[in-house]
Amino acid sequence: MNRRPALLTTIAVTTALTLTACGSEEPDTAAKDSDKAKGTKASASSSSPSTSAGRPKIELPADLNLTFEGGETGDPVKDAILTDNAERMRAVDAAITGTDLEGKALAFYNTGKALKAAQDWVAQFEEAGATITGEARYYEREVTLKGEDSATLTFCADESKGFSKDKKTNEIHKTPVTKNSYVLYNTRLDKNADGVWQTSQIISNRGAAQCQP
Template identity: 45%
Template sequence: MNRRPTLLAALTLTTAAALTLSACGSDDSSKGKDNDKIAGADTGDKPSPSPSESEASPGGRPTITFPPDAKNVFEYEKTGDAAKDAVLKDSTLSVNSVDEAILKGNTDTKALGFYNVGKALESSISYAQRYIDGGDTWIGETRYFDYKVTLTGEKKAYVTYCSDESKSYIKNRKTKKVDRSPADADSYVLYNTSLTKNADGVWQTSNIGSDRGSKACQP
């Protein structure tokens, strides 16, 4: 399908992270075609049914909102490990924050710099800005699934997951025209991400890479 421009950031993998990526089916985080995406919404111990709703967070965390015609569904179950579950939650909020910037047409949002740092933040801003400069947004539903998380110490983690973009589409803000190109192998993307826990206990995404069309994510 015709989807998003590529989000690129260098992803440095430790041995532990490489093992996680191998389990997911690929350790190639640098590849990607010119239409990768990231997204944002609610999550929990079951698939999220309403990611267009506000994501209210305690402890001074910013609220993330989506319009009614765009949503993401995150499918994972809690691991039972408090640290891993916190990593997974903040990983989805990182995705949320980037899509919120795209949907609002503004990269100066509180959440974008709250859940992303370093190369991931730089790439996320550039990625969202390409949408804004092109006059585009997106509608529909993106599904995220097959989550795997690895902790390396108390403040470092790696998360891999897949996305299914077969039901989400590019929309031109001015003309309202929607590109409903049919789904194909490139509608599925493997993501490899690195997260670091900050002093406030937030797991911030510091690096992200993607492999569009990865066989590991194909139905």
Template identity: 40%
Template sequence: MNRPARLVTAALTASAALLLTACGSGGGDGSSSSDKIAGADPGDKASAPPSASASADGIDRPEIKLPDDMKLVFEGQQTGDAVKDAILADNERAVSTVWQAVASGDLKKSGMGFYYTDTALRGVYNYAKDNNARKTSWAGTLRYFDRQVTVFDKTSAALTYCVDESKANVKDLKTKKVKVVETSPDSYVYYNASVKKDKQGVWQIWSLHEDRGSQRCQP
């Protein structure tokens, strides 16, 4: 079995060798029919209470709570630019909602539909649903680093970042056992995300591309 992050795109690519490209590649043509996805309907977004850390901007956000054995480390949180910092913060929340769905098995209250849209939402939803069915999650630490934001205009931007999966391993939710996986160049992944600002002011991911084993992210 491969490292947890590599399981994320299994539902999209039929390969258990990729991480959070669950969004896959594609444009924001709205063809993903988000109204058919649990938790993607606007009425579902407030089904969980807003997190205390997200209340400062006045947006009613879904609560995010990860299990104690699932750690996310995000480097470069403050750039000094308010727009870029907001994009980085929403990216952190977006990633966390996927892992919350995987760990809890609750797709509707995960918050994925709040931070993902279009093909990206379809991707993370299918990934989480597949792992819920397999009773598979992960334990350890994922480190997100070298995060760079390019702002195009008031409602669109691009975000690139690396993920270090070397300290995270596959967890069987039935047995609660964790399988340690050997670290390799593929444990380091480069991501290119396209984001757009919705009417509430949330920077949503609508497309995500991955380069596993990228030289840009190797230690």
């Protein structure tokens, strides 16, 4: 969600949008390239932007909204990477909120260590009896191609309006906005045989200076 929010404390999860939705999945290794991002134009949001053949349709609850900026670079390869990354982030949130209980989209857009990290992150919400609500904005999204089938992507997340919610009581656990509400993600994506850019590695740096407003 890497997301995103601070981690679970007993029954509640603090600011959790990510993984997304907002969340923080952190495998042992990750992409190491971190160039300054460009992004501008906003693309959105809660409904899946496209469901081309074979791709799972991702739906999020009405009380959860994700916005992705800078989705059109003019380079079709980079645009495809940005689109699949956005779907990846939405897939994590769909698994957390229960709109994808089987995690089909999660497995579709993740592989390797990133998949394991995402599954572990979702499991923590489940164990805590928590879900997520609110808004998350992803910006400063910068793609660096590493050959025909590999790339790195860095981006920032604004999780200041994302919160955890108790599944049973629907109580929203609001937290104050601090520097840690802003997260830098550093990811690696690899194109599989079906042409999907799957996230294979991901780390996050909460409170990163370059993501502060």
